[in-house]
Amino acid sequence: MVPKVSVNSLKPGMKLAKPVMNESGMILLGEGTELTETHIERLQNMTIGSVAVVGNAQPRKSxxxxxxxxxxxxxxxxxxxxxxxxxxxxxxxxxxxxx
Known part of the structure; x- marks a missing residue:
């Protein structure tokens, strides 16, 4: 199972396990994209709640x-x-x- 991470918990350097799409199905970021601060800020400003990331996601709780x-x-x-x-x-x- 691919871990999903809230866009508010994303960190630069994480890689997408699946493409990120908007409501109409248009690909915003492709699979394998290494996230930057700019990517993360843009995702946080959209209606996207979480994204699939490669590898181990950080736990949601401390x-x-x-x-x-x-x-x-x-x-x-x-x-x-x-x-x-x-x-x-x-x-x-x-x-x-x-x-």
Whole structure:
């Protein structure tokens, strides 16, 4: 699955995995285009919400936010036998995502 990134989260140097088209189907930026500040500013000024990018997209939430949510979700179940192990696996996954 190709990751989609909000136009507000795009960074210069990201490459498009699919062409970006307007409402009438006209290609605005082709597949493989390496985004520049100018491209990003123009996309942000249009009605385009997100675009498909090549490779790993940055998570939408910060590492701190994700870890806080993880703690909150497991707070009531930590006494269960396997829940700390499952929580640790998710924590390791979050750490890996944020490298």
């Amino acid at each position: 590492k701190t936010e994700m870890l806080s949510e993880l703690d909150a979700r497991f707070r009531k179940t930590e006494a269960e036998p396997y829940m700390p192990i499952i929580k640790r696996v998710f924590k390791e996954h979050i750490e890996e995502l944020c490298r």
